[in-house]
Structures are given as C-alpha cells and as structure tokens.
Amino acid sequence: MRHHISSSCWIVFTLSILFVAMVTGASAGIYKYQDADGNWHFTDNPYEVPQDSEKLEGVIERNAGLIDLKEKWDSQYGFQSVVEKATLSIVQITSSIGTGTGFFISDDGYILTNKHVLRGDEEAIHQANQTFRMIDENIQTYEESLIQQESDLKRFENNLTDLKGKIEASKSEREKSFYEAQYKRDVERYRIWKRNIEASRAEYEQGKTDYDRKKNHFRRTTITAGLISHFAITLYDDTEHDVYLVAESTDHDLALLKLDGYTTPFIEPMDPSGVRRGESVYAIGNPINFRNSVSKGVVSGFEQSYIRTDAKIYPGNSGGPLITQEGRAIGINTMKKLTHKFEGIGFALPIDLALEEFKEYLKFDGM
Numbered sequence: 001m002r003h004h005i006s007s008s009c010w011i012v013f014t015l016s017i018l019f020v021a022m023v024t025g026a027s028a029g030i031y032k033y034q035d036a037d038g039n040w041h042f043t044d045n046p047y048e049v050p051q052d053s054e055k056l057e058g059v060i061e062r063n064a065g066l067i068d069l070k071e072k073w074d075s076q077y078g079f080q081s082v083v084e085k086a087t088l089s090i091v092q093i094t095s096s097i098g099t100g101t102g103f104f105i106s107d108d109g110y111i112l113t114n115k116h117v118l119r120g121d122e123e124a125i126h127q128a129n130q131t132f133r134m135i136d137e138n139i140q141t142y143e144e145s146l147i148q149q150e151s152d153l154k155r156f157e158n159n160l161t162d163l164k165g166k167i168e169a170s171k172s173e174r175e176k177s178f179y180e181a182q183y184k185r186d187v188e189r190y191r192i193w194k195r196n197i198e199a200s201r202a203e204y205e206q207g208k209t210d211y212d213r214k215k216n217h218f219r220r221t222t223i224t225a226g227l228i229s230h231f232a233i234t235l236y237d238d239t240e241h242d243v244y245l246v247a248e249s250t251d252h253d254l255a256l257l258k259l260d261g262y263t264t265p266f267i268e269p270m271d272p273s274g275v276r277r278g279e280s281v282y283a284i285g286n287p288i289n290f291r292n293s294v295s296k297g298v299v300s301g302f303e304q305s306y307i308r309t310d311a312k313i314y315p316g317n318s319g320g321p322l323i324t325q326e327g328r329a330i331g332i333n334t335m336k337k338l339t340h341k342f343e344g345i346g347f348a349l350p351i352d353l354a355l356e357e358f359k360e361y362l363k364f365d366g367m
Helices: 009-023 069-077 082-088 113-117 122-169 174-223 351-355
Strands: 031-034 040-043 090-095 096-103 110-113 230-234 239-249 255-258 279-285 293-303 304-310 321-324 328-341 341-352
Touching: 040 090, 040 110, 082 279, 082 321, 090 110, 090 113, 096 113, 110 113, 113 255, 122 174, 174 351, 293 341, 304 328, 328 351, 341 351
Parallel strands: none
Antiparallel strands: 031 040, 090 096, 090 230, 096 110, 110 255, 230 239, 239 255, 279 293, 279 321, 293 304, 304 341, 321 328, 328 341
16 A cells, blocks of 8 residues: 655645755755655655655755855965865764764765775674674673572572571580581671672673673664764864765775765875875874874885875874875775884775776766
C-alpha cells in the first residue's frame, strides 16, 4: 500500500523548507522521491537521490547568489607568500569522531580530505574491536572466577552452620570447647574472605560498567560516523558551514565534500611525477586544533601509492595538502609512521590519484 502525505502536512513542510532557504541564503535544493515501499523521502543532497526524484519548486538554488570568498579574502588578507595564500583554502572538518583537515581543490567548493577523517581509521577500529573481544574474554573469565569464589564462600558458610549444630549437639565440655574454638577461627576466616570477595565484586562491577559505557560509546560513534553524509567545516575566517559528502573511495583513503553557495579559493594541483627527492614541500593542516599549521620538509621518496616526506604530520593534519614551494598540491597528507627513537615519516596520497578517483566531479585539463 502506498503512503501519501496529507495536503496540510505538505503545506507545512513546504513552508518550512522555504523559510530555511530564505534565512540561510545558501540552502540546498530540496528533492523528494519514493522508495520501493512507497514511503516519501526528502534530501538536500543531489548525489544521493534516484534518477526519478522530483526537485521541489520555489526553493532557492544552491548556486544562486554565489559569495566570492577568494576575491573577498584576497583583498582582506593580502598574503604575498604562496604558502600563506594556500592556508586560505584549508578547512577544519568536524565529524562525529573528531576533527581533521580538508582543502578546496576547485573554485566551486569541492573539498578533498581523507575518508578516515569522516569515518574513522578502519585499521584502528579493527584493532579496537579486537581489543574489545580480548577484554570481553578476560571479563568472562574473571566473572566465572568470582562466581566460583562466591560459591565456595557459600559452602564455607554452610559448613559454619553445620559446625554450629555440632556445638549445640555436643555432649561433653571438651568436645564443645573444641568445636567452639574451630568455629571462632572459621568465622573470622569467613568474614575476611567475604569482605575481600565483596570488594572484588564491587570493583569488578564498577570497572565493567565504565568499560561497557566506553565501549558502547565507541561503537555508537563509529557506527554513526559510517552513516552520516553531512559535516561541519570551519573556514579560514572562523565561520562555520555545512557541507555534504559527494563521494568516497572504496580503494583509497579519500573522500570528496562540497560547499555550496560560494566561489572558493583553491589549491591548484600539480602532477607529482614531476617532483624529485629533496625538493622542499609544506604540510598544512589543523593538528590538535592548531588551525592552519604549516610544517616544512622535503620529499624523501616514494613508497607504493604514497609520497614520503619528513614534513611533520600530526594527528589532525590528515586530509590536508602537501604543497610545493610554488603553492601547488602534490598530495593529501594521510598518515604518519613512527619509528623507534626517530621522528616519524609522513605519507601523502598523490593528488593525481584523487583527481582520477573523483574525475566525474573534478575537471582539470593538462595537469
């Protein structure tokens, strides 16, 4: 049976959409479509709607009245250094798992970043789940041990009851004195044993409660991170905006976001095959909330699908650009491998890999 929205509900919904569009000034177009069960869905993301979806009339277009951030910031900040100019294209991305970095790769608001900035590090999540399984097994073992100790204590308590019966049934003072002395010793043992088990039980229950809360929070967070398609970004001028996921790679740690309603500054890409070992490069990002931080290094080499550099890449730098002295992007900072007693080596995915991955949306001629 197909479900329909009543006319009154439809009017309220449409008016709400129009109001939001008017007050935001850069709202998305709204699309409606029905699923296989006949249920209506509404979204502002054109990349997640089926081909037969219907665009609602009267809603402000995404590209209506574009605000030119590049022109505004060029006159406002007047940076001369190409590296400083590159920082204007950096965004801080906030997702359900924390913050990371992205950068504008085109003047129409496309943002490159790492997929793990949005979804979480798959390897780290896998390792965490393995650790959870190990801890769960240890908890189960400890729980069984506590139950066994509590069972042993119960039997000891029953023995005390039996011993008390023997005292009452004693027919001689000598026999009674013997049982009374034994009973006194065993009662003290019982009290100490019970106190220790109760303390262990209380400590265990509190620890398990804390652990379950943290484990459940981690799993809720990672599950949520895997589902959401809208994120918050902070631009160079500290303004916050909503962006949506356009595409994410199945083979590489790459994702593409989109900011609508603006003409944006962007970092022009450069074919990394033209870069040689020893050339100076700069890694830009937002490590531990230090906005638009720049670290300098050189291209150390190439490893599999990565550009290797000694430019410092810290947590929060992921998704930011690795740029040349000319201010052109050759890679997307992706991870850092730590070596014993030595500064870590940074890795960046080549920019041409990202452009090929998202060529449906990003058009660059003759890079």
